[in-house]
Amino acid sequence: MKRRVCILGSTGSVGRQALEVIREFPCSFTAEVLSARDNATLLIEQALYHQPDTVVIACKDHYKKVRDALEPKGIKVYAGQESLEQVVELENVDLVLNALVGYAALKPTLHAIEHGKVIAMANKETFAIAGELVTTRAREKKAHILPVDSEHSAIFQCLSGEENNRVEKIYLTASGGPFRAFSPEQLQRVTPQDALNHPNWDMGNKITIDSASFMNKGLEVIEARWLFNLSPTQIDVIVHPQSIVHSLVQFEDGSLKAQMGLPSMKLPVQYALSYPKRLKNNHKRFNFLDYPTLTFEAPRTHLFKNLSLARYALEKEGNMPCILNAANEVAVEAFLNHKIAFPRMSDLIEKAMHQVPFIAHPSYDNLVDTHRETRELVTDRIKNHSIKQNI
Numbered sequence: 512m513k514r515r516v517c518i519l520g521s522t523g524s525v526g527r528q529a530l531e532v533i534r535e536f537p538c539s540f541t542a543e544v545l546s547a548r549d550n551a552t553l554l555i556e557q558a559l560y561h562q563p564d565t566v567v568i569a570c571k572d573h574y575k576k577v578r579d580a581l582e583p584k585g586i587k588v589y590a591g592q593e594s595l596e597q598v599v600e601l602e603n604v605d606l607v608l609n610a611l612v613g614y615a616a617l618k619p620t621l622h623a624i625e626h627g628k629v630i631a632m633a634n635k636e637t638f639a640i641a642g643e644l645v646t647t648r649a650r651e652k653k654a655h656i657l658p659v660d661s662e663h664s665a666i667f668q669c670l671s672g673e674e675n676n677r678v679e680k681i682y683l684t685a686s687g688g689p690f691r692a693f694s695p696e697q698l699q700r701v702t703p704q705d706a707l708n709h710p711n712w713d714m715g716n717k718i719t720i721d722s723a724s725f726m727n728k729g730l731e732v733i734e735a736r737w738l739f740n741l742s743p744t745q746i747d748v749i750v751h752p753q754s755i756v757h758s759l760v761q762f763e764d765g766s767l768k769a770q771m772g773l774p775s776m777k778l779p780v781q782y783a784l785s786y787p788k789r790l791k792n793n794h795k796r797f798n799f800l801d802y803p804t805l806t807f808e809a810p811r812t813h814l815f816k817n818l819s820l821a822r823y824a825l826e827k828e829g830n831m832p833c834i835l836n837a838a839n840e841v842a843v844e845a846f847l848n849h850k851i852a853f854p855r856m857s858d859l860i861e862k863a864m865h866q867v868p869f870i871a872h873p874s875y876d877n878l879v880d881t882h883r884e885t886r887e888l889v890t891d892r893i894k895n896h897s898i899k900q901n902i
Contacts, residue, residue, distance in 0.1 A: 512883035514683065515603055517544035519595060519619055520610035522553045525633045525659065525776060526714045529608050531555060532781045536790055544598045547633040548615075549573060553899035555580045562586070564603055567594045569615075592618075599623040606784065608659070609634050612717050613840050614882055617641060621875075624654040635727075635734040639821075639836040639876055642737035643828070657783040658738055662731055663769035664779035666739060666759035673762070681733055681741065682759040684751040685810060686711050686774075688723040689852075691752065695814060701853045703846060711774045720843045725810065725857055729821025733832050736825055743825050748818060750808045755797065773797050816857040820864065830881045831864060837885035838863035845893050858900040859889050 516533065520526045521542075533540040542561040547554040551573035558581050565587040567575045574590035581588050589598070596618050599607045603833050607623045607633040609616050616634035617744050624645065637645055649656055658664050662683045670678070689708050690698060705724040707716060714722065721727035732746050754774040761767050772778055773795060781790060812819045817839070824831040842856035851859070867885050870877050 512540060513541045514784065515541050515543040515605045517546075517599055517601070517604040518542060518610060518634075519546050519599070519607065519608045519616070520548075520612065521545040521557055522547040522550040523610050523612065523793070524713060524718075525610035525780060526608070528777050529610065529780050530561065532777060532784055533561065535792065536781075536785075539790060543603050544601065546595055546598070551576050552744070558586055558889065559584065562575065565589065565598055565601070568597055569595060583711060595619045596622045599628060600626045602812075603753050605629065606631055606782075610659075612636075612715060614640060614837070617645075620645060620676055621648065624652050625649045627652050627654050629655045629657065631657045631659050633780075635660060635730040636840075638734040639730050639824075639832040639852060640882065641754045641875070642733060642832065644878075646737045648741075652819075656738065657786055658734075659776075659779055659783045660731060660734070661774075661776060661779045662758040663738055665732060666735065666760060668757070668770045668782070669760040669768040670739070671769075671836050673760075677725050677763045678732050678739070678741065678745065679763045679765075680745050680747055680761045681735060681739065682747050682749050682761070683728065683735060684749055684754070684756050684758050684807075685725070685728045686722070686754045687808075687810075688725070688749045688760045689722055691750065691811075695854070698814070698854050699852055700793075703849065706846075706853065710752075712776075714776075716847060717840075717843055720846060721839070724813075724817050724843075724855075725815035726817040726821065726839050726843075726860075727819045728810070729824075730836070732818075732821055733825050743822065748799070748810055750810050751810075753802055753805055753807070754804060755802055755805055771797065815859065820857065820860055824864065829869055829871040830867075831869060833873070833878050833881045834867045834885050835860060838889045841886050841889040841893070850893055851896075857874055859892060861893070 514797045533542050542563045545563050549570040559615050568590045571590045578588040599622050606629045610633040613636050616637050620637050658667050711718050735746050735849040756769050756771050759767050759769040824835040824881050838860040842859045845851045
């Protein structure tokens with residue numbers, strides 16, 4: 512039987528690659544639900560090709576355009592954030608690929624869990640905001656969460672068949688981004704365009720900036736803690752500029768298992784959609800002779816503070832990771848809009864982590880309030896800084 516897939520965020524980088532996988536394996540998958548935030552033109556194009564049962568355009572301003580294009584084709588069209596939460600419940604959905612960006616992914620994830628769906632998770636912010644809540648509810652509802660991030664997919668694949676063997680440590684690899692060897696003075700001068708020029712990966716704007724600032728790796732550390740039920744001390748990060756070794760698992764006998772391959776998101780996306788099967792594809796194969804040298808180095812945490820801030824948030828737990836994530840979302844947006852310098856993102860995040868009230872055991876409502884309060888605090892700080900500069 513074909514696996515019926517709901518793609519939340521089908522117009523983003525991961526969503527587009529997921530549709531490529533579905534196009535390559537028409538006998539294995541069908542796209543039942545597609546969604547986009549505001550890219551109505553691409554959403555219409557995708558829907559006309561894949562003929563899903565339902566589409567959602569989160570920005571209601573684009574509803575009429577999408578409806579007029581797709582309803583005559585027999586495709587149901589809905590609008591608004593609340594619709595994202597409802598479509599994951601549909602009976603004709605077997606697997607939900609959550610490729611939304613940031614905080615917006617949390618509620619649809621929880622709704623999918625409540626209805627026992629298989630979730631292919633490409634949104635690491637969900638675990639930063641509510642890792643304990645999400646994993647606890649998933650266990651209670653017996654909802655399977657499959658990792659889509661290349662690093663977590665690598666760990667997941669390395670752990671296959673090792674259920675009875677104790678993990679001593681995992682290593683998440685990081686490319687180091689475009690500024691790996693920059694000095695503090697050089698970092699002060701980088702532009703958003705510089706940061707969006709990633710050496711290995713083709714990703715959306717937000718995750719690409721996070722990669723350049725090492726926040727992406729920090730969020731992945733938090734995600735790994737919850738996905739694989741590890742302590743913070745069992746998770747390490749190593750910079751691997753070639754992005755061939757996607758991550759490693761070290762077992763208690765000292766043996767290391769690594770998952771390797773060319774830097775492409777299509778393989779982890781395909782693995783999550785087809786799990787537990789592996790499907791033969793025609794992707795380009797890795798050639799050792801093209802990479803005669805693979806190098807590894809320690810992350811420069813004194814310069815890229817976000818990794819250390821994420822580790823601190825993970826150790827504190829409670830609502831601290833939620834503060835970290837919310838502050839980062841605002842800071843990244845400000846940097847992309849040329850309002851702050853690249854290093855200031857970390858300064859804003861650190862100050863928010865000291866100023867927003869800490870809650871050791873937050874409820875869902877506490878996390879919603881923390882997210883809102885943090886965003887308001889950081890937004891005001893950026894605005895006040897801008898006003899002072901213009902006086």
